[in-house]
Amino acid sequence: MEWLGLQLFAELPATGQIVIDCRHEPLLIILAYIVVSAAAFATLDMAERQCHSENDNARRQWRILGACCLAGGIWALHLISMLAFHAPLETHYDAALTGLSLLLALLASWFAMHSLERHVMSPRHYLQAATFIGLGVTLMHYVGMAAMKTSAVQYYQTNLLLASLLFAIVASLLALVMARYFRNGSGTLHLAMKYGASLLMAGGIVATHFTGMAAMTLVIPTDAALSLPSTDNSLQLGLTVACITLLISASSISAALADKKLQSKEHDLRRVSVLLSQLDQARVSLQQAAHYDALTNLINRRGFNQVFAERLAEHAANEGMLAVMFLDIDHFKRINDSLGHAAGDDLLKVIADHIKAATRSQDLVARFGGDEFCIVTSLHSRDEARHLAQRIMQRMKEPIDLGGRRMVMTTSIGISIYPDDGRNAEELLKNADLALYQSKGCGRNNLNFFNSSLRVRATLELQLEEELRVALLEERGLCVHYQPIFDVRSGQVAKLEALVRWQHPQHGLLGPERFIGIAEANGLIAELDLWVLRRACADLARLNQHGYASLKVTVNCSALTLAREELPDDVEQALFQAGLAPRQLELEVTENALMGDIQQVINLLKRIRAQGVALSIDDFGTGYSSLAYLKRLPLDVLKIDRSFIQEVPVSQKDREIVQAIIMMAHTLHLQVVTEGVETVEQQQFLVSHSCDYLQGYLLSRPVPLTELYPVLERLDRQQPALRADADTAQPELPDLFPGSPGYRASASVARRGH
Known part of the structure; x- marks a missing residue:
């Protein structure tokens, strides 16, 4: 069968002269192997970048660059190996067919890179892709052989021709498997294995080419004129092609390495950004926890101090009145001791809701800890403070279902008035606390305003x-x-x-x-x-x-x-x-x-x-x-x-x-x-x-x-x-000196007791 001047699957003619004095330049063959090995390594890098790129545009660019590296390596191997081939005949190359062989190499390489983009590849996919790529590489080889023009006719042995096709398919299958395997991983061992894979892929491509060359026999027809070769510049041309191809492969490898480092930096920055975001969320949560009570969602002592200071400044400028109320739940400890801390927490939630329902939206309600609450409200007379306290006490008497029991709680309240009982937060809180202890000392379920007689306790x-x-x-x-x-x-x-x-x-x-x-x-x-x-x-x-x-x-x-x-x-x-x-x-x-x-x-x-x-x-x-x-x-x-x-x-x-x-x-x-x-x-x-x-x-x-x-x-x-x-432990805090006015301590003091 004749195809592009090549005699494929044909017997040698009975007449004509067989050219047997053919040889290959060893230096150019070694150079061709180095070139295709470098191209194979670059292709593996391109496949890795294609896999790890997060942008469609970037994946497309790496696919094209990888196809160019692989095609350039295969085509350069073929061209340098042809330049290494010496026969006693004048040889020249058809430019159009040479260009066509390069185009075929590009198509086969592009299909190889496209196949690697699949997320999952079954054995059938591998075999189909390897067959198509192998056919493309084989076709490229024989089109390139057709581009070699001499006075002799090229005849090809069927068995070796089919063997070259088989080598091309196996080499393609091997390249696909290794490219998918080596697109993930890092470290010295991974790099060494990638070097070995590149040499193995290059060996398969070289085997394809030289099996095809071994299948060729040059026959000079009887009527053909014999023309001897002219000046031989194949070495210089081979070196030029090799240098250009190696330069392209090296540039591609450098680009892949730079992209890998850049992507690694981007991932590090993202991780840092995520960590900073988590820390910021933790900071916000900690700040929320530092200023609000987690159980009742009321403002806590620390947040109260800030807001209370602002309220005092406003009323000092307007010469208005403020009432500071301390509330303490009567016999709250009994709830924890009898029903447990969980029931005590449920009770505190209900009590907090009762207090908020009895106060106005502009009133400041805080939980200082335990069963201690504080309210700050604007007023025009002391009676308003008394009515608010009585309203809270009445609301507290509503029955509460707790632990299967219907309970009624009472509260004791102490009140100090700004500016009569103090002009700063510390003094007002202290006096309200003294008034609260007065209420507790009077039998609980009571309210008391601060008065000068309570200062006697300061003497204690x-x-x-x-x-x-x-x-x-x-x-x-x-x-x-x-x-x-x-x-x-x-x-x-x-x-x-x-x-x-x-x-x-x-x-x-x-x-x-x-x-x-x-x-x-x-x-x-x-x-x-x-x-x-x-x-x-x-x-x-x-x-x-x-x-x-x-x-x-x-x-x-x-x-x-x-x-x-x-x-x-x-x-x-x-x-x-x-x-x-x-x-x-x-x-x-x-x-x-x-x-x-x-x-x-x-x-x-x-x-x-x-x-x-x-x-x-x-x-x-x-x-x-x-x-x-x-x-x-x-x-x-x-x-x-x-x-x-x-x-x-x-x-x-x-x-x-x-x-x-x-x-x-x-x-x-x-x-x-x-x-x-x-x-x-x-x-x-x-x-x-x-x-x-x-x-x-x-x-x-x-x-x-x-x-x-x-x-x-x-x-x-x-x-x-x-x-x-x-499981049987029931922690119980000692009730030390409950009747003393300084019994409630700040958080910095209370920490020394636990």
């Missing part, structure tokens, strides 16, 4: 201050209780938080909420903190002697103490006197303690940390500047405030906030302690989300040193039974 506060000063001076009555902090990973108690108590001769054991505020207000807090620090170090030294050498003690440090330049020296001296290693001490500071001169605080903390003492930030999430300062502070530990864990795991929002805090802390290489753990569900949630330490009544209440040994032995020995013990 002064007396308590004097007694506290004497207690510090003589070191009499003050003591330290310790609450274990459980290490989740080791399953042992790792730390003890030192919590100060006062054994008062008249009032009994007082918690910190009763006297810390007095100490802070009267300049005694630094001396009290230093006393607790020394006592805690001495007690830990005793524990070391009894075999608890791995324990740490954590000591609270107030804002006023943190402002003292002598604090690092005091810490060093306390450790030296007790004979403790600095690693056994951890100082806790609250976010509120960082609201002053932040640079001075940072320098002070760095001096302490340089000694080897660990630093912890307490009540995280309740301050204003935690996210801004966290990355600047030399911290080791972050303590999640108990307000975030109380609703876990029933509150999705609280779970997300706690997860965000833990993830952010670990990102900043901080260990996480969660305080206020009271239920097994809370424990399981925290453990499952990689919290490092747990603290709360589920493990142990704060106990004095003499009672600490059996607690430590129990926790270290019976940790596997913690779940069963926790």
Whole structure:
């Protein structure tokens, strides 16, 4: 069969001369193999870029570039190999057929790149595509052979011709499989395997070409004139074609590498953007949680202080009147003790709704914590405040279905009036609080306005201050209780938080909420903190002697103490006197303690940390500047405030906030302690989300040193039974000195008691 001057599937003629003195230039053959290998590697890179490009335009461009690289490599292999072929005949090439062979190579290569774009390829798809591409490559080869014009006629053996077609199909199938396989992955091993795949693909293409060449026999017809070859410039031409093809392949590989790096940078930027977005959402959630009560959706104490200050400024300018009301639910503790905390929370929600329903939309309603609410309302006379309070008290008497019981609750209310009872927020709140205690002292379910006679109670506060000063001076009555902090990973108690108590001769054991505020207000807090620090170090030294050498003690440090330049020296001296290693001490500071001169605080903390003492930030999430300062502070530990864990795991929002805090802390290489753990569900949630330490009544209440040994032995020995013990645990906060006017402490004071 004759096709384009080629004798295909034909027997050799009986007449004519067979040209047998044919050879190939080895250098050009090696060069052709290098060229097609480079083109194969570039094609694999183009296939990878085509797969990973997210833009249709970009995928189309990589497909075209990959097709050009593959076609250029195949066509250059064919042309250089033909230039390497030497026969004792004058040879020239038909430009049109040479161009047609290049076009066929482009079509086959484009179809190959198009096939790689399929998301899923079955064996049938592979076989169909490989057959089409193999036919295209074979057709390109024989069109290129037809472009070679000599005085001889080309005859082809059938078996070798079919073998070249088979080689082309197998090489195409191999190329498709490897291109899809190597379009994903990274690293040195992946790159080495891609080099090997390129050499293997190039070998298949070379085998196709030279099998076709082996099938060819040149026969000079009897009547044909023999013309000898003229000057041979095949080497220079081959080198030129090779250089051009290699330059194209190298440029394509460089473009693919640059695009890969650029795409990697884009992905990194996206991940950073997502992380920043998540952190921003966490910041918003934390800010929301810091200013609003999660249970009742009322504004909390911190948010109340901001809004109340604005209201006072407005009424000072207008010379108007304001009423500040403190509300306290009578005998609320009984609900928690009898029906549980969940029933108490449900009750608080109903009470919050009752209060909002009884007030006006412009009135400010806040929940300060527990069963304590505060209302600020504008008025023209005291009677308006009385009527509002009576309306709230009447609304509170409506029956409430709770835990299968129908209950009626009452409230006690204390009222102070601006400007008669005070001209600033602190004074008004203090006087309203004093009036509230007057209502409670009168049998509850009552309301009272502040009057001057209530200031008598302030005298009691002064007396308590004097007694506290004497207690510090003589070191009499003050003591330290310790609450274990459980290490989740080791399953042992790792730390003890030192919590100060006062054994008062008249009032009994007082918690910190009763006297810390007095100490802070009267300049005694630094001396009290230093006393607790020394006592805690001495007690830990005793524990070391009894075999608890791995324990740490954590000591609270107030804002006023943190402002003292002598604090690092005091810490060093306390450790030296007790004979403790600095690693056994951890100082806790609250976010509120960082609201002053932040640079001075940072320098002070760095001096302490340089000694080897660990630093912890307490009540995280309740301050204003935690996210801004966290990355600047030399911290080791972050303590999640108990307000975030109380609703876990029933509150999705609280779970997300706690997860965000833990993830952010670990990102900043901080260990996480969660305080206020009271239920097994809370424990399981925290453990499952990689919290490092747990603290709360589920493990142990704060106990004095003499009672600490059996607690430590129990926790270290019976940790596997913690779940069963926790199911029956009913945490109960001590009701210390409930009749005192300073019983309600600020959040910075209350943290020392849990």
